[in-house]
Amino acid sequence: MAPSGTESRRVTIHDVARSAGVSRQTVSRALNDKGEIHGSTKQRVLDAALALGYRPSRFARGLVRQDTISVGLVIPDLLNPFFTEVAAAALEAARARGWHVLVYDTADSADEERGTLEVIASQVDAVVGYFSRPEDEIEKLTRGVPVVLIDRERRTDRFSSIRIDGEDGVRAAITHLAAAGHRHIGMLDHAGRAEPSVRHAWFAAATAACGLDAGPVRRADQSVEGGESALAALLAEHPEVSALFTFNDIMAIGALRAARRLGRRVPRDLAVIGFDGLRLGTLVEPPLSTVALDTRSLGALAVEQAGRLLTGGEPLGPDELVVRAELRLRESG
C-alpha cells in the first residue's frame, strides 16, 4: 500500500497527476471538493492519491491561501492546575475560531522561556501567555507578532495585557476573617520574584483597612510542598496567627496539610483562604475558601484580544481586559 518506511522524495501533487493521467489542477480540484470535475476522474484521482500515499504539504498550501491561523500559548507549568484551566479555556476559545494552538511549557525556567520565545515568532501568528522575562527582551524576541500577556502590565500597539484585579476580593476575604474575630492574619506570598507580589499589596491594604496590624508574611514556592513548609515555619515564629491568606490555592492546600500535621483544626484553630478558585479546592478536606477568579474568561479574553490585534480589529481597552476576583466562601475560612 503506502510506500512508507524507506526515506525518499516526497510524493507531490505532480506525481498524483501523472499517475492519474491528469493535470495538477484537476488533482487539486478532486482533493478539495471543488466543482468543475467529472465524477469518474475525481474517483480516479482519489484512488491514485491513496495508492501513492499522497499528503498535501501544509507549507505549500499555507503559502498560497493565507487562511490558517495559529497562536502560541506559553505556560510556565501545565501541571499547575491554575494554568491548566487557563490553557483549557484558551484552547476552547481558539477552537471556536478555527485556530490552531501550539502549546509550550517553559517548565518555570527563564532559559526555556527564552528558547521558546526565540522559536515561537517564526511559527505562530500571535502569542498568548505568561512570561517572566524583562519586557524589552520579549519585545525583541517576538519581533512582529502580537503578544497578549496575562497577569502582567504592558500596552503598546503590538503588546496587550490582561490584568487580574483581586483588590475587592481580597478585601472581602480579610474583612470576613476580621469579622470572625481574627486579629492576627498571616500570609504566604510567592517567592518567584524579588519584590513582593501585587496580591501581597492587596492583602496589606485590606488588613490596614480593617484596622489590623500588618500580619506576618512568609514567602514560599508555588507548590503544595512550598505552602506546607512555609506555614509550619510561619506558625513556629508566630503562634498567635489564627488565619491565613495565601498567594494561590496550591499553596493554601499545602497549608491545609501542614495544619493537619500540626494538629490545628481548620477552620476552628486556623482559617485559610486561598487565591485562584481552583476546582481542586472543592476536593480537599475541608473545602477551600478562596478568592476566585474566572479562569475560563481569562483564557477566552486572551485569545479574543489576540484575534483583534491580529486582524486589525478594534482592540479591547484596558477596562475590558480585566478579570475580577471575588470571594468564594467554603469551609476552610
Next chain:
Amino acid sequence: MAPSGTESRRVTIHDVARSAGVSRQTVSRALNDKGEIHGSTKQRVLDAALALGYRPSRFARGLVRQDTISVGLVIPDLLNPFFTEVAAAALEAARARGWHVLVYDTADSADEERGTLEVIASQVDAVVGYFSRPEDEIEKLTRGVPVVLIDRERRTDRFSSIRIDGEDGVRAAITHLAAAGHRHIGMLDHAGRAEPSVRHAWFAAATAACGLDAGPVRRADQSVEGGESALAALLAEHPEVSALFTFNDIMAIGALRAARRLGRRVPRDLAVIGFDGLRLGTLVEPPLSTVALDTRSLGALAVEQAGRLLTGGEPLGPDELVVRAELRLRESG
C-alpha cells in the same frame, strides 16, 4: 514604527531588500546569521527589517527547508488531571526534540474528535493521543500521517499503539484487599463505551484468583461527581461491600467524598483503591491508594514512537510499547 493596524499587503523579504538596497539573498543571510555578509550591511538590513515590521513567512520557509516538525496531541479533556499529566510529558518529550506540539481538546465529544481529525492531517506530521472513534474512520481521516494511539490496540505500518498493562497491578490491589479480610469488593467502571472496560476484566480475574465471588459493578461518569453518586447507589444496593476498586482516581476521589457523606470511614468502613496514580491522590484525605501508572513515560513513549514512524527509523515493538501499572499503597486502602 511598525505599520500595524491597517490591513495591507504582507511585508516580504523583497520589500526589506529594496529598502536596504540589497538583494533578497543578502537579507536572508542577515536574518539567519549566515556568514558571507559584511557587518555594516547586515546591520543596515536588520534595521530596515525592523522598521518595516518584517516577519518571515513560516510557510515559505517551511516549504524550502523541510526541518520543522510538529505533532498533534489529541486529548479528550485537558481538565482531567490524568490527561494533563500525559500532555505535560508529551510536551516535554517534544521540546527535547525541538518539535512543536499542537494541542486539541476534543471535549469528550465524538463530533469534536471528528472535526479535529479532519483538520489535523493537513497541519501536523504525526498524531498522538486518545481516540474513541472507530478505527477505520481514524484511518481514513488521518490519511497518510503516522498515528500513535494511547490505551487502544492497533498496529499497522502507519498506526501504532501504546498498551496499558494493569493486570499485575490490579491483581496486587485485590490481593491486598482480600488479605485485609475484605470479602465483598465492588467496582466503579466507566460508562464511556458500551462494553465493560479492560480494567474491569482485570478486576474480575483478580477477584476470581483470590477465590472471591464477583463483586457488584456500577458504571459511572469519568468525574468526581460520577464516582460520588455511583458509590452511593452501589452501597444502597449492596451495603455489604467493604472495599472498592475504581476505573480511575478521579472517580475514586468522588467515592471518597460519598463515603464521607454517608458516614463511612475510610479505610476502616470502606477501603478504596483507584487507578492512574495521579498526584492529586496525595492531596485528598485520606491519601488515595492506587494502581499507579507512569504518565510521564506514557507521554514520552508516544512521542518517541511518533518520531520513529516519522523518520522511518526502526519502530518500537509491542513489548516496548507497554506501560505497566503497579500498586501504590497509601492510606485509603
Next chain:
DNA sequence: CGGCAATTCGTGAACGTTCACGGGAGCGTT
C-alpha cells in the same frame, strides 16, 4: 603590475500548492 584567493553580494531555480484564465468537447437552438 599581474594573478590568485578570500570576501561579499546577486541571479536563476526550486520548494508544492492554489488562483485566474483560457480552451476544447458536446449539445441544443435558431
Next chain:
DNA sequence: AACGCTCCCGTGAACGTTCACGAATTGCCG
C-alpha cells in the same frame, strides 16, 4: 451551419523563502 452555453480540464503565474552557483570587489604576495 453558425452560434452560444455548459461542462471539464490544462497552463502560466504567483505565494515567499532558501539553495546552488557565479560574479564582482578587495587585499595580498610575488
